[in-house]
Amino acid sequence: MNSLKLKDAFWMTTPGVVSIPPFLFEAILYAPIDDTNSTAKIGNGNIFFTLYKKEPAMWDSLTLANADKEKLQYLRENAVLKAHEKAKEETEAKKITKQEHKKYALEATMKLEEAERKRIEDLKEKERQKVSKELELWKNQQKDGDKYKSIQKKGELHQEIEPLKERKSEKMNKTRILNEGTSKTRLKSTKGHGSCSIFSQNLKEEQLPAPRAAATIKVNFTPRVFPTALRESRVAEEEEWLHKQAEARRIINSDLSELEDLKEEEKNPDWLKDKGNKMFAMGDYLGAVNAYNLAVRLNNKLPLLYLNRAACHLKLRNLHKAVEDSSKALELLTPPVPDNEKARVKAHVRRGTAFCQLELYTEGLQDYEAALKIDPRNENIEKDAEKIRHLIQGTMQSS
């Protein structure tokens, strides 16, 4: 006899429908049955239904005779719903049991871990207690040692009162010891010790050297390229700046044919820069510009060339060029580090001046304020900035 598992069959309570695909057996029973306990067995070409009534009572008939279509439909739908609910409930129940199992597993692991931890703690505690006991022992030893020392001290005091020559006889003199009210043997040995230690102490004091002759040692602190300690430094930026400078010096734009006509020294941008500076100082601004131009063609990464050329252009009233050159200089003077502060201040001031002479006062003021931020203590810049502010206010009022 084959026994069907319940999941292969789809039971409905009231109507009593068994669906074993592809077949369908429907019987609308008289009263509800308990479908959880009911079974269906197939065998020998027969199906045996074992149905348990929900309420033990005598049925008039197996099936409902007067079942009309609507009622049937309604009953069927009802049954389907109920079956659905049941299915839901079952899944719910499954979920809950699963969760409970998980919880249980978790608790079990937690208990295991607790046990492990406790074991370690216990070991540690034992260590601790052992060590504490040792400590107590040692401490008591110390206390006894201290007592010993205080008695020793008493003995010493006693001796200091006695005159020196009586010291020898005192060692034998037990009555004095008895008068002190302390144990004989202890004090006796203490006295011996006491005298020894006094003597040795005196000797030691004599052995201590006199205080040193006062002297001073001057120290220098390690210099660095930038006088900041590592914790204060902006090392990355400073390194970058140094690197850039080193690189700039190495660049040689050497693919110009006119270069062959130049003398050896004229190919050196630094030399040209110096020449330009001298000409600027003498008032030969055009000459200075030429020198700087050539230097730039040789090496266009030196910010000071642009800076100085900007100064020349200012004097020549080539204001736009001055602005350009100052901007280029500022570009090259990144990253901003204390080392290139002065250069940056100059660049800002020159550009500011150019803007003002072009009557672009707001831009000029911006540059002056930037310069002030770098060097707040420069009075000239402060004064000029004030002047510009007044000018701006004046033009605003008049317009």
Place this chain on the structure above:
Amino acid sequence: MSAAVGAERPQVVSHVQQALSYTVFDCRWVPRSARLLCLGSAARGTGIIQLYELHGARLELLREIEKPKPIKCGTFGATSLQQRFLATGDFDGNLNIWNLEAPELPVYSVKGHKEIINSIDGVGGLGIGEGAPEIVTGSRDGTVKVWDPRQKDTPVANMEPVQGESKRDCWTVAFGNAYNQEERVVCAGYDNGDIKLFDLKTMSLRWETNIKNGVCSVEFDRKDINMNKLVATSLEGKFHVFDMRTQHPTKGFASVSEKAQKSTIWQVRHLPQNRDVFMTSGGSGSLHLWKYEYPAQRSKKDSEGSEMGVAGSVSLLQNVTLSTQPISSLDWSPDKKGLCVCGAFDQTVRVLIVTKLNKI
């Protein structure tokens, strides 16, 4: 390197923890006793000295002394065993020596520096070493001064910056090389990474170097022997161990360095009973126990034939994290091996026991 319990590694056991009502800057064992001192600064801006005694599993407060200025550091190094006077440096630059039995007036007092005394060390006392008892103080004003308690008001040696030189804070000082009556050496660490070694016998600068990061703590492994090793700790978790037996004319002393903790290493203290074991305390509240191993040959000849030292290696024995705040002070008990006290900026002082040190 995890802490394995039951293995043969030394364990750091926290024995007692005591919460304090002030910031503790330094903690010291009173020699030959189970008592310890905590020095610090109360919230109201006064200095506190507290004397505790170890009683079983707790610390019992024996005495509390309040002083007008906050106290930064203290030492018993220059006092005799009978007297056990405490020398302290405070936030105002005053060096005072106190008799703890009668602490109302100091036994010795001098306004040694213009700014806070960051570090103090003493030598010649406690039956250790030979020669006159001396105290060295290092201050934020960039000077390092050596004092003799028998000489009032003027230091016996003064290491100050050259005229016109911008000063750097001195963060730490240590005595060393006091193996006979004449020899003495002072090592000072500064906030720009300078370490300078001053020879007090010849009154000159014997050696200097720069370890890039500010030097938080320097200590010789023993003050009273021919100088053997020097440990210098710095910011950014690095410490250097210098082999001080062989000085090369140009290269100085050989060293090995270790980057241990991610934070500043505030203190280094050598175990008094074993000079190759030391503990470092960090800004992250952790303690690391290290052992130094000597190389096969401590010195070798370089290409020109002059002797140069060979540094050994350092291995980590144990580490624990006790607090979330920096542990700023650390002291081993000179009487019981493995007993130490540490004070942290979370206003607690902890007594620790390091076990199994015999087996290293």
